[in-house]
Amino acid sequence: MGKILITGGAGYIASHTNVELVKEGYDLILADNFCNSSREAVRRVGELTGKELSLYEVDLKNIEELRALFDREPDITAVIHFAALKAVGESVAKPLMYYENNITGSLNLYRVMDEKGVKQLVFSSSATVYGDPATVPVREDFPVHATNPYGQTKLMMEQILMDAAKARGWDVTILRYFNPVGAHDSGRIGEDPEYPNNLLPFVSQVAAGIREKVMVFGNDWDTPDGTGVRDYIHVVDLAKAHVKALERLKVKGGVSIFNIGTGKGYSVLEMIEAFSRICGHPVPYEFGPRRSGDIATVYGDPTLAKRELGWEAELGLEEMVASAWKWQSLNPKGYRG
Numbered sequence: 001m002g003k004i005l006i007t008g009g010a011g012y013i014a015s016h017t018n019v020e021l022v023k024e025g026y027d028l029i030l031a032d033n034f035c036n037s038s039r040e041a042v043r044r045v046g047e048l049t050g051k052e053l054s055l056y057e058v059d060l061k062n063i064e065e066l067r068a069l070f071d072r073e074p075d076i077t078a079v080i081h082f083a084a085l086k087a088v089g090e091s092v093a094k095p096l097m098y099y100e101n102n103i104t105g106s107l108n109l110y111r112v113m114d115e116k117g118v119k120q121l122v123f124s125s126s127a128t129v130y131g132d133p134a135t136v137p138v139r140e141d142f143p144v145h146a147t148n149p150y151g152q153t154k155l156m157m158e159q160i161l162m163d164a165a166k167a168r169g170w171d172v173t174i175l176r177y178f179n180p181v182g183a184h185d186s187g188r189i190g191e192d193p194e195y196p197n198n199l200l201p202f203v204s205q206v207a208a209g210i211r212e213k214v215m216v217f218g219n220d221w222d223t224p225d226g227t228g229v230r231d232y233i234h235v236v237d238l239a240k241a242h243v244k245a246l247e248r249l250k251v252k253g254g255v256s257i258f259n260i261g262t263g264k265g266y267s268v269l270e271m272i273e274a275f276s277r278i279c280g281h282p283v284p285y286e287f288g289p290r291r292s293g294d295i296a297t298v299y300g301d302p303t304l305a306k307r308e309l310g311w312e313a314e315l316g317l318e319e320m321v322a323s324a325w326k327w328q329s330l331n332p333k334g335y336r337g
Contacts, residue, residue, distance in 0.1 A: 001025075001026070001027065001077075002027075002075045002076060002077025002078070003027045003028065003029050003073060003075045003076050003077065004021065004026050004027065004028050004029070004076070004077070004078050004079070004080060004246065005028075005029045005031060005069075005073070005076045005078070005079045005080070005118075006018060006021075006028055006029065006030050006031070006079075006080050006082065007031050007032075007060060007079065007080070007081050007082055007083035007109060008031075008032055008037070008081075008082035008083030008084065008124075009028070009029075009030025009031055009032050009042070009053075009055065009082070010030065010032040010034065010037035010038060010039065010041045010042050010055070011032070011036070011037045011041075011082055011083075012037075012180070012190070012191045012192065012235065013082060013124065013177075013180055013235060013238060013239065014030075014080075014082045015041045015042070015044075015045050015184075015189045016183075016184060016189060016235045016236055016238070016239040017080065017082075017238075017239040017242045017243075018030070018042075018045045018049075018053065019045055019048055019049055019184065019189070019239065020236070020239045020240055020242070020243050021242070021243060021246075022045075022049040022051050022053075023049065024243055026246070027075075028053055028054065029054045029056070029069075029073050029076060030042060030053055030054065030055045030056065031055075031056045031057075031058040031060075031066075031069060031083070032055070032056075032057065032058070032083070033057065033058065033059040033060070033083075034057065035085075036085070036193075037192075038192060038334075038335035038336075039055070040335035040336075041189055041192070041335055042055050044188045044189050044335075045189060047188065048184070048186060048188055048189070054073075056069050056072075059105075060083055060104075060105030060106070060108050060109055061100070061101065061104050061105050061108065062108075063108040063111065063112065066108055066109060066112045067112055067115070070112055070113075070115075070116045070118075074116075076116070076118055077118065077120065078118065078120035078121065078122070078246060078249060079109070079113060079118060079120070079121045079122070080121075080122045080124070080242055080246070081106065081109060081121060081122070081123050081124060082124045083105060083109075084101070084102045084105070084106075084124070084153065084154075084157075085097070085098055085101050085102060085150070086126075086150060086197075087150065087197035088128070088148050088150050088151070088197070088291075088293055088294075089197060089291060089292075089293075090150075090197065091148055091149040091150035091151075091153075092148050092149060092292050092293050095149040098149045098150055098153055099149065099152075099153060102150075102153035102154075102157065103153055103156055103157065103160075106157045106160065107160065110160065110161070110164055114164070114168060119168070119169060119170045119171060120170070120171045120172075120249045121161065121170065121171075121172050121173075122172075122173045122175065122242055122245045122246060122249065123157065123158065123161055123172060123173070123174045123175065124175060124177065125154045125157070125158055125174050125175060125176045125177070125257075126150075126151060126154045126176060126177055127176050127177060127178045127179075127231070127259070127261065127298060127300060128146055128147070128148065128150060128151030128154060129144045129145075129146055129151055129154050129155045129158065129176060130142055130143075130144060130145070130176075130298065131143075131144070131145035131146055131147045131151070131295070132145075132147060132295040132296075132298075133298060136265070136297055136298060136299050137263055137299050137300055137301035138259065138298060138299070138300050138301060139259070139300075139301045139303075139304070140176070140257045140258065140259055140304055144158075147293050147295065148292075148293035158174055158257075161174065161255070162255050165254070165255045166255075170255075171249050171252075171253040171254060171255075172254075172255045172256070173245040173248060173249055173255075173256050173257075173258070174255070174256070174257040174258070175241055175242070175245060175258055175260050176257065176258065176259050176260065176300070177233070177238060177260050177261070178230065178231035178232070178233050178259070178260065178261030178262070178298070178299065178300050179198070179199075179230045179231060179232045179233060179261075180232075180233055180234075180235045180238050181198075181199075181200040181232045181233070181234065181235065181320045181321075181324060182200075182234040182235050182236065182315070182319065182320040182321070182323040182324050182327075183235065183323045183324055183326065183327035184235075184236065184323070184327075185236075185323055185326075187323075187326040187327050187329075187330040187331070188330075189327075190323075190324070190327030190328075190331065190334075191235075191324075191327070192331075192334035192335050193334075194334070194336075199214075199230075199268060199271060200232075200271065200275075200320075200321075200324050201324070201328075202214055202215075203271065203272055203275045203283055203324075204275070204324050204325060204327075204328035205328070206283050206284065206285075207275055207276075207279040207281075207283050207325065207328070208328050208329070208332060210332065212284070213284040213285055213286050214272060214283060214284070214285035214286070215285070215286055215288045216268050216269070216272075216285050216286065216287050216288065217288055217289065217290055217291045217294060218287070218288075218289065218290035218291075218294065219287040220290075221290075221296040221297075222296050222297075223267055223296055223297055224267065225267050225269050225270075227267045227268035227269045228267065228268055228294060228295070228296060228297070229265040229266065229267045229296065229297040229298070229299065230265060230266065230297075230298060230299065231261040231262055231263070231264065231265050231298065231299035231300050232262070232266055232271070232317070232320055233260065233261050233262050233313055233320075234313065234314075234315035234319055234320045234323070236315060236323075237262075237313040237314055237315050238260055240311065241258070241260045241305065241309065241311045244309040244310055244311040245258070245309060248308070248309055256308065258302075258304055258305040258308065258309060258311075259300035259301060259302050259304065259305060260300075260302065260305060260311075261299060261300035261302050261313070262299075262300075262302065262313040262316075263299065263300060263301055263302050263303075263313075264299060265297060265298070265299035266317060269285075270317075271321070272285055274317055274318070274321045275321050275324075275325065277321075278318070278321045278322050278325050279325050
């Protein structure tokens with residue numbers, strides 16, 4: 001079995017995926033530029049798995065750094081491509097930065113893979129490619145239409161991959177994530193944003209008294225309680241989907257696309273209430289205006305992933321929230337001590 005290159009290998013989802021892959025006997029090579037991740041996360045994955053991981057500081061925007069990595073690691077046979085900037089609000093404010101980082105970085109990666117004859121890739125995509133869907137639950141054959149630059153970069157990267165796969169005979173699995181939350185049950189690895197863009201880390205920091213209150217963006221959406229509804233998935237369940245995707249690439253070629261979600265939506269207020277129950281005190285919040293690029297409701301239909309990948313989410317809302325709170329409680333400053 002060859003080695004698996006993990007781009008963005010020190011990130012939140014990658015760290016949890018690394019744990020699951022090492023458990024299954026995979027040999028990993030990690031690449032990260034640490035623009036929004038930490039070496040400590042990699043060290044802790046080593047601690048959890050009992051295996052020190054090979055780590056390269058590489059920026060995908062620098063194609064020569066990438067070539068040097070592949071030259072030093074000639075046994076790479078497949079890639080899981082996580083590396084990308086991922087904050088919706090920031091992408092609306094800084095679209096050029098997002099297009100340059102996400103698209104240029106990916107093009108460089110695909111070019112070097114092509115040069116080195118690496119033909120298998122699992123791509124970290126996003127449910128944002130569905131835009132504002134006409135109906136829910138969302139299926140993989142729904143029209144795609146991103147409503148913000150972040151989603152647009154994911155959509156473009158998908159299209160580039162599909163074209164490359166067709167032209168070059170690549171085997172590609174595209175995983176469209178819904179909303180990853182939670183942390184490893186050890187409390188040693190989790191989501192570590194200094195300035196959270198996602199709901200649950202923000203709620204965690206408010207619950208811990210680090211921030212004053214949760215800002216809820218809009219309470220006039222067409223949803224049962226007026227707040228946005230999303231399909232939240234435990235990051236460990238999501239990590240396991242990557243193991244299944246790699247297994248499938250070995251036996252089934254071509255391009256496949258799968259929704260990775262639970263098939264159930266929770267509102268912002270439901271998430272805040274669940275967190276209040278777990279942490280034992282009310283989490284203060286305030287309603288604010290809607291954010292540009294937001295939508296009312298989106299949750300996925302994960303039937304295809306169950307049928308074709310043999311994967312389904314196993315962890316529910318309580319586990320998601322409890323693990324997030326454990327991570328926050330044990331690591332009040334994240335990986336910074």
